[in-house]
Amino acid sequence: MTALKLRSKVNFPATVTATGGLAVSKSNGIWTVEPDWSYLSLETSIPDASGRQLWTYDPTADSYYRLSVQALIDNLPAGPPGDDGAAATITAGSTSTGNAGTSASASNSGTSSAAVLDFSIPRGADAGMRFAFETSTSMAAPASGGIRLNNASLASVTAIAVNATEAGGVDVSDFIATWDDSTNTVKGYVEVRKEGSGAVLGLYSITSVTDNTTWLQIAVTYVSGSGSFSASDPVYLIPYRTGNKGADGAGTGDFSSNTSSSVDGEIVLFSGTGGKTGKRATGSGLAKLTSGILSAASSGTDYAPATSGTSILKGNGSGGFSSASAGTDYQAADAQLFSNIPQNSQSAAYTLVAADAQKHIYHPSADTTARVWTIPANASVAFPIGTTVVFINDTSGGAITIAITSDTLVLAGAGTTGSRTLAANGMATAVKMTSTRWMISGTGLT
Structure with missing residues (x-):
């Protein structure tokens, strides 16, 4: 609004009338005109001859208005300042990333007295080419x-x-x-x-x-x-x-080979004197080691040549070998010795075989039927002289008949010959004394 004040030396009424819809009022010597005086242009004012009427043009309404006043008025300096208004506020709003190469910007999404500033910050340009x-x-x-x-x-x-x-x-x-x-x-x-x-x-x-x-x-x-x-x-x-490969360490961690493949179990040798590269051993035959280096061994110098035949060999005192003699150079082979007596369990009629030498033939308690176990003739199974076979009847049931065919089975102590009977829970041992003669003794044996 525009504040107006009449000249103080002029007598004026308490109210001023206006035409054309304008409202004019006075408060504490201040005249107020509605609508806002900014719509009334002084340049278009047409005062009357007495100076008591003011005509002005309203460009918004495209109309002239007449104010009836007692005197012309002056524009006076502003009065004392009023009370301070509420302080304006500024708040940070959103932040977004703009395209590379654009300028940073800030916009107010709030009001003039309560601003909310939204920022747009351009991203940096991509690296690379x-x-x-x-x-x-x-x-x-x-x-x-x-x-x-x-x-x-x-x-x-x-x-x-x-x-x-x-x-x-x-x-x-x-x-x-x-x-x-x-x-x-x-x-x-x-x-x-x-x-x-x-x-x-x-x-x-x-x-x-x-x-x-x-x-x-x-x-x-x-x-x-x-x-x-x-x-x-x-x-x-x-x-x-990637940077270049660093300097090699002191002989550790970088051993390499001169071949792209290998055979499982092959021997690897050093290649050269750098201590970094290996090579596959390609030789064959007997080798010898001299100061850590492998080389082929020489027949007659580093080893004696092989001899033909199947006899036992002995050194001949001149770097070679010759056949050894049984009874002179070594003890003749004898029956196999055992730290225990292996078992052959039988629950039926049975004839001994060569593999039964130095074993015990066992009749288990679960089988209560009488059985016949036969010692074959030397012509059928040539057990070595000294062969020992043990017979055990571990049952309270049937007896075991130990039969002999064309050879001789002698009962120890009695000297009688022929097949023998081994009672329940009995045990007997038969030993071959000659090619066709066995001797047997035991408990429960008749």
């Missing part, structure tokens, strides 16, 4: 600033082709050509990432780089990735090169 993606999978020269993969699936990519010049027009071929120069087994890694996206990328280990002058081919092995690229996508190529 920028190229434009080509959908062709042919490993040939891409267009200037172009890049292509040899497979549309990131997980199946084994080669990357890039133009020697990146999208900004800079020749980066000499730099890319160094990516496989590391002496380490793993040359390094390369990341192919879509601009502004962390969800579309492929990460690969570098195998080798081939420089084709205007373009380069990078042989790679897939490590991980996600998403897929579209034609003309801005793509960044980001290398992570």
Whole structure:
């Protein structure tokens, strides 16, 4: 509103009338006009001859209004300041990430007295070298600033082709050509990432780089990735090169071989004098060791040559061998000795076999039937002289008949011959004394 005050020397009424819908009032000597006086232009005022009427034009309503007043008024200096209003507030609102290369900005999502500032901060530019993606999978020269993969699936990519010049027009071929120069087994890694996206990328280990002058081919092995690229996508190529192999340690941890395969059990020898490389032993035959070095052994010098025949050998005093004589050079073979007497359990009629020598033939208690066990004739089974066989009838039932065929079975002490009967719970021992003569003794034997 516009505050008006009449000249103090002029007598004026308590109220002023206005036409055209204006309201004029006075409070404490201050005149107030409604609507806002800013709509009334003084330049269009038309005072009457007496100076008591003021005509003014309202451009909003396109109308003239007449104020009836007692005198003209002055614009006086402003009065004393009023009370302080409520303090304005500023609050931080949301923060978003803008595109790379744009300017930071702040906008007020609140009011003029309660501002809420929302900020947009541009992200930094992607690292690496920028190229434009080509959908062709042919490993040939891409267009200037172009890049292509040899497979549309990131997980199946084994080669990357890039133009020697990146999208900004800079020749980066000499730099890319160094990516496989590391002496380490793993040359390094390369990341192919879509601009502004962390969800579309492929990460690969570098195998080798081939420089084709205007373009380069990078042989790679897939490590991980996600998403897929579209034609003309801005793509960044980001290398992570591995440093060179460090110096070898003091002879530990780096032994290598001169062969890519081996046979289980082969002997490995040092190759050279560096102490780092091994080789497979390829010789055959007898070998000798001299000061830690293997070499072929010589017949007649390092060992005696083999002799023919099946006899036992003895040294002949001149570096060779000759046949040994039984009873002179060694004791003749005798019956096998046992620390125990092996068992042959039988629950039926049975005839001894050669393997029963030095065993006991056992009749178990579970079988109560009388059985016949036969000692065969020497012509059938030639048990060695001195063969001992034990018979055990471990039962309270049937007796065992120990039969003899054409040979002789002598009862010890009595001197009688023929087959014998072994009662229940009896035990007897038979010993072969000659080729056709056995002697038997025991408990429960008749």
